[in-house]
Structures are given as C-alpha cells and as structure tokens.
Amino acid sequence: MPFYPPSWVPKLPFDPPDHISIEHFMFDENYGRHPLGYSKSPFTCGLSGKHYSALDVKERVDFLARGLAHAFGWKPNEGSEYDKVIGVFSVNTLDTLPLAWATHRLGGIQSPANAAYSAAELEYQLTNSGTKILFTCLPLLSVAQEAAKKAGIPEDRIYLLEVPKALTGGKEAPKGMKTVDDFIREGSKLPRLEPLNWDSGDGANKTAFLCYSSGTSGLPKGVMISHRNVIANTLQIAAYEKGYRDTKIQPGTQSDYTENALGLLPMSHIYGLVVICHASVYRGDGVIVLPKFEFTSYLQAIQTYKINSLFLVPPIIILMTKNKETLAKYDLSSVWSIFTGAAPLGKETAEDLQAIFPSWAIRQGYGLTETCTVVCSSSPADIWFGSSGSLLPGIEARIVTIEGAEVTGYDQPGELLVKSPSVVLGYLNNDKANKETFQDGYMRTGDEAVIRKAPSGHEHVFIVDRIKELIKVKGHQVAPAELEAHLLTHPAVNDCAVIQVPDDRAGEVPKAFVVKSPSVGLEESDRMLARQIQRHVEEHKAKYKWITGGVEFIDEIPKSPSGKILRRFLRDKEKESRRAKGAKL
Structure with missing residues (x-):
C-alpha cells in the first residue's frame, strides 16, 4: 500500500515543466518565481556584506x-x-x-x-x-x-x-x-x-547537475540530476511551506513573505544546492553565504543579517546545545525556524535546543541526492521530535520488509521506497547500481523507516537508520542513531558514534566511540567514565541496546561535510584493532 502526503498538504500549483532549463525557471516569473524586483538579494556574503540584487x-x-x-x-x-x-x-x-x-x-x-x-x-x-x-x-x-x-x-x-x-x-x-x-x-x-x-521532455531527460553521492561503500557515484528534478523539488518545497509562510505576512501588506536564510552548508551538497540555493531564491528569500563553519562568525552573521531560518546539520546543533554561554553573547532573536537534515537529529538533542530557544520551530527533513533532496519534512505547524515530518506534495512512498513484503500499517519497519518527479535519472555509467536502486518507478533508499500517526493525526515518517548499519543483537535490530542521540545527553559526551562489533553469544553488539566533553577532568579515569556512560544507556534503554561492546575514547568522530557520521571508517579502525589482538572479526 503506497503512502501519500496528508490531506492538509496542498497539491503542486502546476506540473513541473519538462521543456525548460533551471535557469529559465529561476528567472522567469511566469513559473511562480517571486517577482525579481521585490526579492531580497539572492546571495549576500556573510563576512564582507557584498551582494547583488x-x-x-x-x-x-x-x-x-x-x-x-x-x-x-x-x-x-x-x-x-x-x-x-x-x-x-x-x-x-x-x-x-x-x-x-x-x-x-x-x-x-x-x-x-x-x-x-x-x-x-x-x-x-x-x-x-x-x-x-x-x-x-x-x-x-x-x-x-x-x-x-x-x-x-x-x-x-x-x-x-x-x-x-x-x-x-x-x-x-x-x-x-x-x-x-x-x-x-x-x-x-x-x-x-x-x-x-527545447522540446517537451528535454528538461526531464537532460542532466543539469552531476553530484557525487558518498553512499555507504565503494567509490562515489555520479548522480545525474535533470533540470526537471530540481524544478520539481523546488516547487514541492515551496508548495508544502507556503501555507505557514503566509501566516507570517504582516497585516496590511500585499506582498508575499520573504526572509533571510543561512547559506552555510556546502553548495556542493544536494541539501545546500537545492533546499537553500534554489527553493529559497525562488521564493524571494536572501541567502547569507558563509564559506566555512566557524562558530562565532556563524553566530555573528545571524545577529548582523537578522537571519530568520537556519539550515543546519546535527553536529552544529549539538555544538549549540553544549555552548549556551557563547550563544548568550549574541542576539539570535530574529530566528524563528531551524531546519536540519543530512543526518538524523535525535529527539533528545532537539529537546535540549528547544529548552534554550522555546520559540524556535525545530524542524527536520529527509532526502537524498538520488531524490534531488527533500522527500518529507516537518511543517512548522506539525512538529514531532524524532520524526522527519510528512511527505511533500507529489511524492508517493512504500515500505517494504527485507523479505519483500509490503508494509500496510503503522509502526512496521522496512526499507523506504520513493516515487517523485524529483527522483533522478540514475547513476552515470553504472548499470549495476541503477538496476539495484531504481526499480519500477521507485528509488530504493537503503534506509529503514516506519510510518507513524502523530498526535495531530497526520502521518509522519521516521527514519530509523541505514539498513546496512543496523546492529542485529540476538535478532533484535538496534539503530546506531538512536543510541547516539541518547549518549549525547550525557554531560561527559561531546560527540559520539556507535557501530556493531562481533559477539559470540549475541552475534553483534553495539560499541560506542566517544569524544569527551571539555568539562571532563584529567583526574577522571577512562575506565570509570566509560562505565558511567554505559550505565546511562542501561538506565533508559532495553537490555539488547546496551553498549556491551565497550566505550572507546577518540579525539574526533569522522564525518562528511554535511554532518553524516562515516561509520565505515570506525568499522575499519575496529577491524584493524581486533586483527592486531587476534580477536574475532
């Protein structure tokens, strides 16, 4: 049974055109683009202030x-x-x-x-x-x-x-x-x-961007993104959020709402490329461009340019929750919304940030390079921490178990499959990956998901984790992201990642790699601290989720620029360590 957007989600205002280029779409007001003369400067340098109308x-x-x-x-x-x-x-x-x-x-x-x-x-x-x-x-x-x-x-x-x-x-x-x-x-x-x-269909079949997807193994694959793919997701985002943005229009004014958005995330990554640089500009918003992340210059840019929406990734949010004193030095009152993606944001971290900024709408979205970005997103009017929100207009999803059975109800996990006009043309010169990933009009995401009904009554998508990274403990599936989110609530944990390690009795068990908080004193022994962290999990989680594989302290968690934990590097590190000790691999 396919899942569709909730009833409150509007239809697309028109079918994404398939005969024009992205450039035509972004500058021709006949396709719903905010009037150029009344738009904010599309890009402003957050360091120098330089900009063009x-x-x-x-x-x-x-x-x-x-x-x-x-x-x-x-x-x-x-x-x-x-x-x-x-x-x-x-x-x-x-x-x-x-x-x-x-x-x-x-x-x-x-x-x-x-x-x-x-x-x-x-x-x-x-x-x-x-x-x-x-x-x-x-x-x-x-x-x-x-x-x-x-x-x-x-x-x-x-x-x-x-x-x-x-x-x-x-x-x-x-x-x-x-x-x-x-x-x-x-x-x-x-x-x-x-x-x-161009003739009809050219915009749907011609590649506009070749973005490289990191995947979970092997060399990056060139993802062929068509003009229509970018146009479609831009329209999907704009339609999905328009109702709430309309509530922010000042009484007595005739123009649509526009705002300043943070342009910190890499424009080379599909999140920054489409969500920030296309959807925001199409709606007349201004993007405040920062060339790299530096905590104080990031906060200064929010204050100076009165940024309203922050497009972030979880590591930056985690840093914010653990540096309240620094946050208090800056005027962040212009912010009303944050949007996070590229990696899961734990419920606990979201709650920590909400406690600091009670008025902020803390939203999460989910998407991939192969879906030309957003599949589902939290509406500011329907936020449920831990959820990635509801499906965008024009998107159809299915949940399929590992055995291939169709999931038709709530709270039943399986692989998420997506059909959308934003699903890309495929991988460049890679027939094998194309056959594995794009089947019967759907894109196989490789992510385990469940559909749940929110307190609002609307269906929400929860992304559990990458299927290949789920830990199997005595037949139970354990999501590293869930344990990572919980570990981050411990005051001694500045950052962390969880992987699976072999175990004779359980098959696999979780092991945590932890970056200590600066507040941890030199006199505290690693052995005692590791045990405290393990107990923190044992007090709140089912026994099969306990960190029985141990806790190892490291200086830094390997991550992609978009904030995704590169667990494969930690798995390789663990294999080398176990090989050196002659342990089971």
Whole structure:
C-alpha cells in the first residue's frame, strides 16, 4: 500500500515543466518565481556584506553565459550536455549558483565537488564526470591544479571564483588567471545568445547537475540530476511551506513573505544546492553565504543579517546545545525556524535546543541526492521530535520488509521506497547500481523507516537508520542513531558514534566511540567514565541496546561535510584493532 502526503498538504500549483532549463525557471516569473524586483538579494556574503540584487544576478548570469560560450565555442542548441561539463571545486561563493545557471543557459552541466576533497578524490570526480573546465577558489587552487593535471585538464582551463579576502591569507591570484568577473565583463560586450529551443521532455531527460553521492561503500557515484528534478523539488518545497509562510505576512501588506536564510552548508551538497540555493531564491528569500563553519562568525552573521531560518546539520546543533554561554553573547532573536537534515537529529538533542530557544520551530527533513533532496519534512505547524515530518506534495512512498513484503500499517519497519518527479535519472555509467536502486518507478533508499500517526493525526515518517548499519543483537535490530542521540545527553559526551562489533553469544553488539566533553577532568579515569556512560544507556534503554561492546575514547568522530557520521571508517579502525589482538572479526 503506497503512502501519500496528508490531506492538509496542498497539491503542486502546476506540473513541473519538462521543456525548460533551471535557469529559465529561476528567472522567469511566469513559473511562480517571486517577482525579481521585490526579492531580497539572492546571495549576500556573510563576512564582507557584498551582494547583488536579483535583477543584477539575472544580468550577471546572462553575461556569464555569453562569456563562457565565446571562450569555449559552446552554443546553446548544439552538442550534448556532456560536451559542456564545468567542474566547481570551491567553498561557498556569491557566484557558485550564477555559474551553474549560466552553464544551464548553454545546455551544459555543473559538477560540484566537495571542498574537503583531496587531490586524488577530486581527480576521480573530474575524470569520471568528463569535466572540461574547472572553477576553483584561491584557498583550494593548489589542490585543484594537482587534480586537474592528473585528470588531463590544461592549466589554462582552470578559473577562479571570488572569496572574501579573509580566506586568502593575503595571497593574490596568479597573474593572468581569469575569474568569473572577467567572463562577465567580456560577456557584457558580446551579442545576446539564441534561446534554448527545447522540446517537451528535454528538461526531464537532460542532466543539469552531476553530484557525487558518498553512499555507504565503494567509490562515489555520479548522480545525474535533470533540470526537471530540481524544478520539481523546488516547487514541492515551496508548495508544502507556503501555507505557514503566509501566516507570517504582516497585516496590511500585499506582498508575499520573504526572509533571510543561512547559506552555510556546502553548495556542493544536494541539501545546500537545492533546499537553500534554489527553493529559497525562488521564493524571494536572501541567502547569507558563509564559506566555512566557524562558530562565532556563524553566530555573528545571524545577529548582523537578522537571519530568520537556519539550515543546519546535527553536529552544529549539538555544538549549540553544549555552548549556551557563547550563544548568550549574541542576539539570535530574529530566528524563528531551524531546519536540519543530512543526518538524523535525535529527539533528545532537539529537546535540549528547544529548552534554550522555546520559540524556535525545530524542524527536520529527509532526502537524498538520488531524490534531488527533500522527500518529507516537518511543517512548522506539525512538529514531532524524532520524526522527519510528512511527505511533500507529489511524492508517493512504500515500505517494504527485507523479505519483500509490503508494509500496510503503522509502526512496521522496512526499507523506504520513493516515487517523485524529483527522483533522478540514475547513476552515470553504472548499470549495476541503477538496476539495484531504481526499480519500477521507485528509488530504493537503503534506509529503514516506519510510518507513524502523530498526535495531530497526520502521518509522519521516521527514519530509523541505514539498513546496512543496523546492529542485529540476538535478532533484535538496534539503530546506531538512536543510541547516539541518547549518549549525547550525557554531560561527559561531546560527540559520539556507535557501530556493531562481533559477539559470540549475541552475534553483534553495539560499541560506542566517544569524544569527551571539555568539562571532563584529567583526574577522571577512562575506565570509570566509560562505565558511567554505559550505565546511562542501561538506565533508559532495553537490555539488547546496551553498549556491551565497550566505550572507546577518540579525539574526533569522522564525518562528511554535511554532518553524516562515516561509520565505515570506525568499522575499519575496529577491524584493524581486533586483527592486531587476534580477536574475532
């Protein structure tokens, strides 16, 4: 039995168009975009204050497309999109998305790469994606040059995006190296481009972004995201949240509500790319761009720019709950909503944050690169801690057990399958992964979920954990995320991760890796502290969830830039340790 959005969720205002580019959709007011002249500046640098109006951004995109077309001989209606792949390896900048939209104006692809990548990781993406041109930033230039050389990209095909001077360490760009602004200046003197002449279906079948999904094992896979995929999820988010946003319109005004949103999360990650950079801009909001996370500059930006909605990941929320004294130094009164995704936010952590900020709407969403982001989300009017909210309009979901049986009721776990116009085209050159992941119109998420009825009476989706990461204790399934959320409530735990380790009697048992809180005194022994932490779980959880695999203290929990715990690194560490001791693997 498929599950659908609750009755209160509105329908999409129109079918996501399949004959236009993302660039057309984002700047043509005929598709519901907030009027350009009444929108906030789409992107404002949170460090320097530099910004461009929405109308200026539209013009910059046009000029940039002309400059790119002239430099590379690209024409909007000639060649495949795979002949026009532009790689972006940079921290967040004001021109990251305008560069993408200019590329789309030419019928090309942007392939954003994680700014934390090593040269080898970047080389793999450049080679796999067929990147022809690379834009980077001064702080990452040496890594970009090393990777590009090995990927066969000439040095004169590497260009710069501008970053605040505070990030450059006083360095100047190499003499003669072109920047986005150079392309825009050149493009402003060139004739207009011919329009994209797309037929029905072209927007649904042509790739706009090649994003690389980390997955749980193996090399990252290139995810082919179409123009219609991004357009669809932008419309789904806007429609889902419009009713509540309308309640925030000031009495006596005629215009729609707009606000300032935090643009801290990487624009290379699907969460930052679609939820923040497309949905927010489409609705006329301003995105306050921060190039990297630094706790005090993050708080200062909220205060300075009166940010209303914070788009975060759980590690930042955890940091906030454990640094109340620092929070008290800043005026955060402009904030009314936080939205978290990319990794589960524990109920306990949400409650801790709510205790500090009782008026905040603490919301959680769920999605994947392969669903071009949001599948379900908490409505500000229907929040249930621990839940990832309700399905967005136009989304259909199924729950299927490991044995393949269809789940038709509440509180019955199984793999979540999703059907949506935002589900992507597939993985680039990977037939095996495509057959495993995309079946009968559904995307197999690999995540275990349950549907529950909230106190409001509406159906909510709870994501339990990655199926491959669930711990099987005497046949019982234990979700690492549940134990991690509980461990974080212990005052001695600053951060943590839980994995499975072998056990002769139980098959597997949970083991915790813990980063100690700075408040832990040097005189406290690790053995005594570990036992206190284990007892903390034993006092609140069923016996099969106890941390009987032990507690190991480490300096840092390995995580992706989006905040996802990289448990596979801890599993590898554990295997090496057990191998060295001659223990069972």
